[in-house]
Amino acid sequence: MDVNLLFKIAGIGIVVAVLHQILSKAGREDQAMMTTLAGMVIVLTIVIKEISELFETVRTVFDL
Amino acid sequence: MEFGFITLIITILLKEYRKDYAIFAVLTGGAIILYLCLDTLMGIIDFIKTLSNSSGGAFISILLKITGISILTEYAVSVCKDSGESSIANKIDLGGKVIVISMSIPAISTALEALTRLLP
Numbered sequence: 001m002d003v004n005l006l007f008k009i010a011g012i013g014i015v016v017a018v019l020h021q022i023l024s025k026a027g028r029e030d031q032a033m034m035t036t037l038a039g040m041v042i043v044l045t046i047v048i049k050e051i052s053e054l055f056e057t058v059r060t061v062f063d064l
Numbered sequence: 065m066e067f068g069f070i071t072l073i074i075t076i077l078l079k080e081y082r083k084d085y086a087i088f089a090v091l092t093g094g095a096i097i098l099y100l101c102l103d104t105l106m107g108i109i110d111f112i113k114t115l116s117n118s119s120g121g122a123f124i125s126i127l128l129k130i131t132g133i134s135i136l137t138e139y140a141v142s143v144c145k146d147s148g149e150s151s152i153a154n155k156i157d158l159g160g161k162v163i164v165i166s167m168s169i170p171a172i173s174t175a176l177e178a179l180t181r182l183l184p
Contacts, residue, residue, distance in 0.1 A: 047095075
């Protein structure tokens with residue numbers, strides 16, 4: 001729950017974008033798609049962990 | 065404040081490279097900011113709780129639950145609107161309203177009873 005989390009997501013996004021470009025230029029379309037999906041899954045796990053932590057906190061604070 | 069600006073910059077940057085990662089940045093940034101607000105909110109809620117022990121405690125807890133629900137619904141609605149899906153935002157809003165109304169039914173019924181007792 002810190003700002004470096006945001007930087008991690010931005011980093012992964014940029015790296016995946018660059019990799020996609022390189023791989024598609026090199027003619028390997030399927031591998032480009034694979035790396036994009038892999039990056040998507042990684043970022044999704046991070047975000048879901050964050051959101052669940054937030055919802056748990058709200059649940060305990062407002063005793064929902 | 066600074067978290068908001070950092071999230072803004074990262075979202076704009078990601079929107080230029082990869083459209084779909086911008087939504088993740090918005091989600092995480094929103095979660096972090098809300099997490100920080102909750103810390104101070106805890107103090108306020110404890111104060112309200114101590115205040116409410118004297119008067120009607122049941123309604124105060126319902127009130128707190130409703131504020132919690134509305135905070136979360138507002139979080140989801142704004143993220144959906146931001147990414148352009150206003151139809152999903154309206155559905156989430158509807159769901160939030162239904163939950164809030166269903167929780168406030170006991171309060172409404174006691175209020176009506178009090179009203180009918182007052183009237184001749």
